[in-house]
Amino acid sequence: LCALSARTAHAQPTDDQAMLAPDTIVIFPIGGEIDGSLAASVMQGVNTLVDEYGAKTFVFELSTDGGRIDASIELANFLFALDERSIRTIAYVPSGKRAVSGGTLLALACEHLVMGDNSLIGNVMPIAVSAFGDRQELGEKEQTLVREQLKTYGRKRGYPLALVESMVTKTQVLELTNGTIDGQRFVTKAVYDHHLTTISDAARKGLGAIVRVPADQILTLDSKSAFSYGFASHLQNNVEAVANDFNLNGRVF
Numbered sequence: 243l244c245a246l247s248a249r250t251a252h253a254q255p256t257d258d259q260a261m262l263a264p265d266t267i268v269i270f271p272i273g274g275e276i277d278g279s280l281a282a283s284v285m286q287g288v289n290t291l292v293d294e295y296g297a298k299t300f301v302f303e304l305s306t307d308g309g310r311i312d313a314s315i316e317l318a319n320f321l322f323a324l325d326e327r328s329i330r331t332i333a334y335v336p337s338g339k340r341a342v343s344g345g346t347l348l349a350l351a352c353e354h355l356v357m358g359d360n361s362l363i364g365n366v367m368p369i370a371v372s373a374f375g376d377r378q379e380l381g382e383k384e385q386t387l388v389r390e391q392l393k394t395y396g397r398k399r400g401y402p403l404a405l406v407e408s409m410v411t412k413t414q415v416l417e418l419t420n421g422t423i424d425g426q427r428f429v430t431k432a433v434y435d436h437h438l439t440t441i442s443d444a445a446r447k448g449l450g451a452i453v454r455v456p457a458d459q460i461l462t463l464d465s466k467s468a469f470s471y472g473f474a475s476h477l478q479n480n481v482e483a484v485a486n487d488f489n490l491n492g493r494v495f
Contacts, residue, residue: 308343
């Protein structure tokens with residue numbers, strides 16, 4: 243949090259700059275544990291840059307293993323709603339960094355996701371940590387809250403919803419090798435089995451499938467898999483390359 247606050251403060255324009263140029267690219271790092279204080283700091287910083295200095299494009303540089311469920315959802319919803327203010331948002335997970343758990347909520351809430359080499363997203367299953375450090379998976383009530391939130395982002399951003407679901411809840415996911423089901427290349431085993439009951443024997447033989455997420459695992463994706471599966475739109479190892487990929491020619495701030 244201290245590192246974030248320092249870099250956020252550094253990212254404030256000086257008085258003589260007044261307004262940022264419309265094509266300025268604001269690099270906004272979000273790192274460490276996501277709690278209420280961090281969420282409030284990020285939201286205040288972004289609102290100041292947007293409302294007082296006219297920022298239009300943000301690259302959120304993510305390096306976090308998540309934190310509190312409520313704070314992660316609040317901050318992710320804030321980033322997601324920036325669309326309504328005509329603010330462009332790009333989540334960037336630098337090389338070797340992680341945006342897992344609540345960090346994945348932030349990543350998928352943004353308009354675009356870019357990842358560096360050997361970076362990770364996923365594993366958004368809600369857990370409780372005891373005073374002794376023991377970790378326990380939370381139940382369906384908490385999983386439903388997080389899962390539906392993540393699927394809301396996934397629907398708008400065009401991510402494979404079965405894979406999104408498997409980041410939160412243990413469920414087997416298949417990749418269809420010949421065709422789709424309701425336009426989806428990735429489906430849960432339950433959807434696949436139901437579909438088999440609605441088609442002919444000949445059609446069943448032609449509908450091949452590969453298990454991509456075993457039933458006893460929570461999905462975590464490295465950068466190459468995230469790109470292959472349609473989550474990361476680009477793979478880049480520095481912010482300047484990210485800007486070039488999106489034809490952002492303004493000053494990096």
